[in-house]
Amino acid sequence: MAAQVFNTMPFSLLYHKYMIPVSNEVTSMVLSYVEEKTNGRPLDMALDVGCGTGRYTLPLAPHFKKVLGIDICDSQINVAKRYNTANNVSYMVASAERLPVENNSVDLVSSGLAAHFFTIDKFVNESVRVLKTNGCLAAHGYHPSSEIEYRDLSHGLNTVMSEMWDTLCQQAYTTGLSEAADHMLNQYHTIYETIDLKDKKWIKDIPVKYQMSISEIFGFARSLCTCQILLEKNEKEAKQLLAQTDKSVPFGLLTLLPATLHRPGKRMRDILGEEADSAQLNFYIKHYCVLACKH
Ligand SMILES: C[S@@+](CC[C@H](N)C(=O)[O-])C[C@H]1O[C@@H](n2cnc3c(N)ncnc32)[C@H](O)[C@@H]1O
The missing domain is CATH 3.40.50.150 (Vaccinia Virus protein VP39)
Structure with a gap:
């Protein structure tokens, strides 16, 4: 796979x-x-x-x-x-x-x-x-998890990220990548x-x-094979949703994931407000x- x-x-x-x-x-x-x-x-x-x-x-x-x-x-x-x-x-x-x-x-x-x-x-x-x-x-x-540190906004940003990691891990378990996920988790x-x-x-x-911008963090998520599998599975839904593409997300595709991921790029941008484009986050x-x- x-x-x-x-x-x-x-x-x-x-x-x-x-x-x-x-x-x-x-x-x-x-x-x-x-x-x-x-x-x-x-x-x-x-x-x-x-x-x-x-x-x-x-x-x-x-x-x-x-x-x-x-x-x-x-x-x-x-x-x-x-x-x-x-x-x-x-x-x-x-x-x-x-x-x-x-x-x-x-x-x-x-x-x-x-x-x-x-x-x-x-x-x-x-x-x-x-x-x-x-x-x-x-x-x-x-390890398929991360810790973000950014001023007093870390908690909200980490909540969005950990929901995203959970969804991607679940995806691994339903698409023949369970052994790979187990190896990474242990x-x-x-x-x-x-x-x-x-x-x-x-x-x-x-x-x-790592010091990363929001776009780089979501670019990283986009480069994971579980994310790619999810996108391929949901292509139809993805195409219908294309109009809602969030400009912050590389290739605009992460916004097309199922509701469980609920537009993580947009949520993180909302948390960061005006700093969304310029913020360099500590990403562990x-x-x-x-x-x-x-x-
Ligand atoms: C996440 S990438 C890591 C690539 C690279 N080492 C890096 O750090 O960027 C995993 C790579 O393993 C390769 N791969 C998966 N199964 C393989 C196998 N049985 N033999 C050789 N390569 C394999 C994939 O094609 C993919 O390029």
């Missing part, structure tokens, strides 16, 4: 533009772990699995001789090739359950915001197969438990702060990371 959603050029471009920015905290955490486990030896190869548009692939480039990003969707790979390139980075269409590299050839298998979509036992087995001795596996993601604890390596750790509740998203080393 997820793979189908990501596999159109318009959605990949939208994803590339609006998904929350890469977390430097998490990237540094992964790189420090690799450095510690490999004792500072030169690093030949990193594999970014479910690389999407290459947002987490490119930051690996300065640290490895070669980086390969793979994703099951060709539209994602095409956007990655267009926007996230470097001399030592390449991309190809391939699946997490069948990694296109040889045994014992990779220093880092990394996956950002994607492992919840994989068949986990196959992905983990494949990762262990391709890792060199002392090579590392890293899988990280974000901060990859099940994934951590599936990894049959002794040397592993699970880091949860990593606070990451919890991240988490599973790290393991093959000995």
Whole structure:
């Protein structure tokens, strides 16, 4: 299901533009772990699995001789090739359950915001197969919730956002994404438990702060695959409602969601009043990371 959603050029471009920015905290955490486990030896190869548009692939480039990003969707790979390139980075269409590299050839298998979509036992087995001795596996993601901080208006803004998260999570449970939702809600604890390596750790509740405008926050919501599924399901209703489009919302589409979401962009704009266009909100998203080393 997820793979189908990501596999159109318009959605990949939208994803590339609006998904929350890469977390430097998490990237540094992964790189420090690799450095510690490999004792500072030169690093030949990193594999970014479910690389999407290459947002987490490119930051690996300065640290490895070669980086390969793979994703099951060709539209994602095409956007990655267009926007996230470097001399030592390449991309190809391939699946997490069948990694296109040889045994014992990779220093880092990394996956950002994607492992919840994989068949986990196959992905983990494949990762262990391709890792060199002392090579590392890293899988990280974000919790589907947020905390907004903006002057004395935080409470109202958070109420709107948490209703929206609830609806999107419910959507995941009714459209074949329940396993993915479970993984995200338990901060990859099940994934951590599936990894049959002794040397592993699970880091949860990593606070990451973004400064975002309302449009960026709703752009982010719009780039979630559950939101895309909801929009596709309600296309008819959506078209009828087009006239009511709220200009603050990227692509005007979030306003077309069912009543449970009740025009969140408009509600947040109402709360912010005159500041709606200029406000930069502190937007906190919890991240988490599973790290393991093959000995
Ligand atoms: C939310 S995106 C994350 C993309 C990227 N890592 C990032 O941080 O922006 C999830 C990605 O996982 C990919 N994906 C889903 N199932 C996959 C699978 N079985 N094998 C490889 N990629 C997969 C999707 O096509 C999508 O690009």
